[in-house]
Amino acid sequence: MKIRFVGTRISRVLVGTALVVSGAGCAASSGGHAVAAAGRSDAAGGRGTVVSVTPVVHMSRAQVRAYLGGEGLASRPRGGVSGFKVLYRTVSATGRPTVASGVVVLPSGATGALRAVSFTHGTHAGRSTAGSVAADGQSRIAAVYYAAAGYAGVAPDYLGLGEGPGAHPYLDAASEASASLDMLRAARAVATRQGRGLERGVLVTGFSQGGQAAMALGRQLQSGTDPYLRLGALAPVSGTYDLRRAQLPASLRAQSSLDSRVSAFNLAYATVAWNRFHHLYKTPSEVFQAPYDTTAERLFDGSHDESDIFPQLPASPEELLTPRYLNWLKHPSGALLRAIRAADGTCDWAPDVPVRLYGASGDEQVTFDNTRNCVRTLRAHGTRPQVVDYGTGAGTDHFATLHRALPDTLHWFQTRT
Template identity: 25%
Template sequence: MSVLLFGITVGLAQPGSLVAYEYLGSMEAGEIETALNIAFGPDAPTSIYSISMYSVAYEIQKSDGTADTLSGAVAFPHDPTRAFPIASYQHGTTILDNAVPSITGLSPENFEIIFIAIVASSNGFITVFPDYMGLGISDGYHPYIIADPYTLAVTNLIRAIKHLPSEIDPGESFQWNNQLYLLGYSEGGYATLAAQKGIEESVLDELPITASFPMAGPYDLSGTMVDYFLSIPDYPQPFYVANVLFTHLDYYGSLDDLDQYFLPAWADTLPILFDGTHSGWEINDLMPDNPLDILLPETLEEFTADSSHFFRVTLAENTLLDWVPVTPTYLIHGMGDDIVPYANSEVAYIDFILGGALDVTLVNISESEGGHAEVALPCILYAYETMLLYQAVSPKGDIDGDGNLSENDFDLLVQSILNGAALGAFETWAGDWDYDGSHSIFDLTAISLAID
């Protein structure tokens, strides 16, 4: 069986397999620098490399055992003589199927994605962007603020991206050096911490994370977020709440039961509003100021008073507490956040520290910077600048991936040649100085001379 995606035909494959890809565009380093200078003036981030961007389709296996094809994008620097880290950026809330990274690409209509792509990739990161399950080409509703699907989207996109260099023009190829960063804001902050948790609990040996930067996410769903929704008369983004309730029922129950929880008009309308063709602003225009008013009165009463209510249980199931991160983790949040309260990050930080986490940092952005929307850029810039402190860009010969050539690299190559020591894809690339597809005395001599 085969499927036609992005203009090429390929066979259906295993989870993490690259199904299809399409070129989205390129930008020269000078072009990027000019654009950043116009946008930010003298404080503009620098740019070193020209970049290219591709959309990709890849396979996952859902928790029920069924397969799905997801989409995403990757932007990478141009320099075949160096290997770069992967930075997986999880985007903020969108409910439009055509507003995802694999479609908007380098278009200025999606500032969040183009900004991350040109800043991070032009400074030596292979930047990947999952669209998420239920968005882009994926079937069904997007499981909004549900932890496991984010892990599936992120981990399998990273696996798929490793196959892309062998498919595209060698002149535009790239190499990953095994460093991995996770970052995202708002829904993307939640997705980042959810993916970090999922990776640490199940595939950390395969995908060790160098550092993680969850920003302004609703991590404490069953505590901070429920208390916030129940305590305020209105909410600035009511469609967020409707989306959580609707997709939690879809994921954990059945949409046939909408009329058991929602007022009749909303039970009939929600499936249409969240079909991927309506924007959040459209839905907000229809919503009551208090988004919980779309619930039946008895549902709201039970939700308020009963911790065993269906929605309280699903929110608790997806609260990202009661685990201990082992990755260096920076919880970044604006103290004046009016959409996702700062307490989410504060509660998570305290929970992690009390649990024994050794490398978790709480970064608060001043209330004077503004609310959820206004503080997004300061949060992202803090994450990016901190990520640069960890970054290693690996030249040929850097087999240990620390960004430098040393005697240790020489010794590792000797072991590979003499003992047939098994090396991974990056280590094999790094030791192959003369690009002949093997390790030999010629590579050893070249690396020795480079070290000297």
């Protein structure tokens, strides 16, 4: 069995796209149908209430080892795992009731309460690559990985991805956090129905966009928003923590170390998503050059994945965006500044739990200045986070940080619990 990335080599350099497993039989499904109302973890019908549960993963210990080993993840699974697609109640980016989906994977056979590991995934443009839907999605792989080590692997799809309705509010930290917190509430109900409980302390990690989401979720957990769940440890990976002062300048800089094609993709996605909530433009031609002004919004409607989108975008932000909009991105104000602020600030607090940030100064998609700036902000609040820099050279590209950090975060969590 060989693990590969979806589509062409271009799609390989997307920020956090799905890792795909090729080869039949690795993620054997238990089949079955949706189980409605599997339990309630909040007020009746409220946030975190489970709408349905569908079995999607059932693997023996040997199958888990083959599945993860094919992905290059050495593991010694304690046993098999069982996983479920969960549809649950949450709130939209504008605070209205909605539903979202995610995946919960539990170790098989054992008894007693489990420690939950929340994994928030990197960027997905297509809803079908989310972990609750794709048997080979990035977040399902991560959830299986942590469950195989004896934890409850919990992975939200975010709003508008997987089976959640509407458009995904890309890089909106508040909705990432609320959907992730409500996913944990739903996971607690699912675990209870399976005869297991979840411990109060949640171990939080995430990759790329999910690194940002992990920081936002950690803050929510520490704030005491939920009377049962609390933050146990925080270990985000290669996160986009600082768009305004790190990611955007690096994406727009001449001779940047970042991959310009990836930067064009990310900026297109963000622009379309931001316009839905912050109203950046009246017509696409104000921000996108022809012919992309006629195609960009359609490409990011949730029905296209990265392998569809990349061939239809140019090789750089300069070819994609109008001069006026490029200048606005360099000097944000008004609606654009509000959109950026809705993404930034996730490091502007003082965690009272162990914190370790992972990344690579050689990352070609998310500049390591994001991590440096996050560390600086955390230290200003009196927190002393540990930092793992995988450096430069071979094995330090964006996806390599995920491959390396999954076992590293697991080992670190095991020493903290």
